[in-house]
Amino acid sequence: MLSGALLALGANAQTTPPDGREKPAAAATNAGAKSEQGGKPPLAIAPDAGREQAIVDAVSARVPAAEVLLLEVDKAKVLALYREQTGRERRGAVLLLHAMDDTADEPGLIHALRTGLPAAGWSTLSLQLPVLPAGSPRVAYGGTQELARKRIAAALARLSEFKPAAIAIVGQELGASLALATATGAREIRGVVALSLSSADGLNPPATTVPAMNELEVPLLDISGEFADPAQRSLTDQRASAARAAQYTGYSQTTVPGVDDMLDGAAEVVVARVRAWLGRHATGAAAAPGPPDAPAPSPPAGSLP
Numbered sequence: 001m002l003s004g005a006l007l008a009l010g011a012n013a014q015t016t017p018p019d020g021r022e023k024p025a026a027a028a029t030n031a032g033a034k035s036e037q038g039g040k041p042p043l044a045i046a047p048d049a050g051r052e053q054a055i056v057d058a059v060s061a062r063v064p065a066a067e068v069l070l071l072e073v074d075k076a077k078v079l080a081l082y083r084e085q086t087g088r089e090r091r092g093a094v095l096l097l098h099a100m101d102d103t104a105d106e107p108g109l110i111h112a113l114r115t116g117l118p119a120a121g122w123s124t125l126s127l128q129l130p131v132l133p134a135g136s137p138r139v140a141y142g143g144t145q146e147l148a149r150k151r152i153a154a155a156l157a158r159l160s161e162f163k164p165a166a167i168a169i170v171g172q173e174l175g176a177s178l179a180l181a182t183a184t185g186a187r188e189i190r191g192v193v194a195l196s197l198s199s200a201d202g203l204n205p206p207a208t209t210v211p212a213m214n215e216l217e218v219p220l221l222d223i224s225g226e227f228a229d230p231a232q233r234s235l236t237d238q239r240a241s242a243a244r245a246a247q248y249t250g251y252s253q254t255t256v257p258g259v260d261d262m263l264d265g266a267a268e269v270v271v272a273r274v275r276a277w278l279g280r281h282a283t284g285a286a287a288a289p290g291p292p293d294a295p296a297p298s299p300p301a302g303s304l305p
Contacts, residue, residue, distance in 0.1 A: 043140040043204065047130040047147065055079065055128065059105045069125075071154045078151050079104055079128035080158065083114060087121030092166030092190065092282065093159050096126040097152070097175030099196065099262070100141045104128040109172055109195065112267035113274065120275045123164060127155045129175065141174060142203030145181075148174075152182055166190040168282040170274060173199045173262065177207035184215050191282030193221045193274050197239070198232035199261045210238045213246035219281040222253040223270060228261035250281070 056079045060068050063081060070077040081104050085091070094117055098110045104126040105111050114126045129151065130144040159167060168191040171179035176194035183189040200207040211220075224236050236253065243251035254273065259266045 043137065043143060045132050045136050045140045045143060047144060048133040049076070051131050051134065052079075052128065055103050055131065059103060063105060069158065071127075071151070071158055073151050073154050074147070078154065080155055081105060081114060081124075081126040082159075082162075083118050083124050085118045085121050085123040087119055089121045090165060091121035091279065092168065093123040093125060093162060093164035094278070095152070095155055095159060095167065095169045095179075096124055097148075097169065097171035097178055098126070098129060099173035099175055099199075100138065101131055102129075102172075109263060109267050109270055112271050113170060116271040117275060117278075120279065122168075122275075122278060123162065125155055125159045127151055129178075139202060139204045142205040142207060145174075145178065145205065145207065148178055149181070152178060156182075156188075166282055168192065168278055170195065172196050174203070174207055176200060177209060180208055180211045180216070180220070183218050184211065185217065187217055189218050191219045191221070191278060192216075193223065193277065195223050195270065196225070196262050197222060198224060198228060198235040201231065201235055209235050210242055213239075213242045213248040213251065216248065216250065219250035220252070221274070221277045221281070222251065223263070223273065224253075224255055225259040225261040225263050225266070226255050226257045227259060232261045252277075 056077075059079065059081070067081050067083055069080040069082050071080050072078070085093075094113070096104070096110055096113055098104060098106050102110065105114065110126060114124045117124050129148045132140055132144065156167070167189055169179040169183060169189060170193040171177070172195040176192075176197040177200045179192050180194060180197075183192045197209055201209045222236070222239055224232070228236065239251075240253050242248075243253075256263055256266045256269055256273075263270055
């Protein structure tokens with residue numbers, strides 16, 4: 001069960017996303033996002049309830065009704081998708097946190113993880129994070145973090161009701177930063193997988209992209225893409241250096257060849273790597289030394305079904 005300290009954090013086929021969803025308008029690079037901040041106060045852009053309801057309607061129409069959960073956060077209903085494990089061994093549960101402006105069943109990595117991990121004995125709960133109005137500047141997603149943390153707390157509380165043997169968090173981009181913030185100092189979380197973490201840089205308020213390694217008490221797998229831009233690669237290198245300086249033996253880092261930092265087109269490779277890592281590292285509450293992970297195989301060509 002989750003402790004009061006953790007709860008205090010706040011609260012099948014791939015298809016085209018619902019109409020009206022488009023990526024944030026600001027430049028996707030870290031440099032562009034940083035220049036847009038310009039030291040100004042945080043942008044106050046409220047989450048778009050209408051867009052989120054469109055996401056709920058579209059996703060609910062294409063997934064089994066039994067998988068759809070509606071959590072209550074700040075008197076609003078929040079979508080979460082729960083899929084029970086189907087493996088021979090019940091290993092635990094994984095909370096999935098998607099990237100900015102995505103959905104709880106986003107085609108690509110999130111959908112592949114949500115539907116692929118249960119066969120390995122991991123139930124999945126994929127949480128819908130706040131979305132801003134279409135065309136909002138990317139930097140403004142920094143202002144969604146407080147509400148996102150409340151949703152994560154509610155999702156973990158709901159997930160604990162299933163009494164999993166262990167709970168791990170897998171997040172992408174801003175979802176990865178939120179996963180680290182949630183796991184810091186929380187022994188109830190057995191492991192964190194951070195996908196595309198460097199891509200969360202440049203928000204206002206900022207997202208954590210280089211965590212305090214001496215405060216982490218769980219194993220951390222850091223997965224990035226070979227073709228990350230120089231600023232993203234620098235942050236990835238900083239995390240490795242911070243782990244060495246803190247003598248944090250629970251940290252491992254791997255690069256998927258042939259893709260950018262958002263790991264587009266590499267869902268099959270990423271799911272296989274996450275499954276293997278969770279099986280080795282997410283069964284204990286504290287980080288422990290162990291052999292390095294094997295190199296990731298080359299990603300398959302083209303989009304995955």
